[in-house]
Amino acid sequence: MASSREAAEAEFRRFDTDGDGLLTAGEIRQANEALGAHGASESEIEAFIKSADNDGDGTIGLEEFVGLVGHGRHEKA
Numbered sequence: 548m549a550s551s552r553e554a555a556e557a558e559f560r561r562f563d564t565d566g567d568g569l570l571t572a573g574e575i576r577q578a579n580e581a582l583g584a585h586g587a588s589e590s591e592i593e594a595f596i597k598s599a600d601n602d603g604d605g606t607i608g609l610e611e612f613v614g615l616v617g618h619g620r621h622e623k624a
């Protein structure tokens with residue numbers, strides 16, 4: 548049970564390039580590009596943030612990210 552959370556946390560830290568504990572649209576775009584998903588549009592990134600952003604601050608915190616990937620809704624394509 549801990550392993551999927553640890554994997555999600557590791558992924559989160561990889562995406563959080565400035566280490567502030569929040570994923571911004573820019574960081575998510577960089578992460579998508581790093582994963583080879585060159586087709587990620589602004590609207591797709593926006594939709595990704597909205598799908599995970601439970602507190603509505605426009606960024607994805609660790610708990611929000613873990614909640615998203617922990618439920619198998621995270622797409623790497």
Ligand SMILES: [Ca+2]
Pocket residue numbers: 563564565566567568569570571574
């Ligand atoms: Ca950040």
Ligand SMILES: [Ca+2]
Pocket residue numbers: 599600601602603604605606607608611
């Ligand atoms: Ca948030």
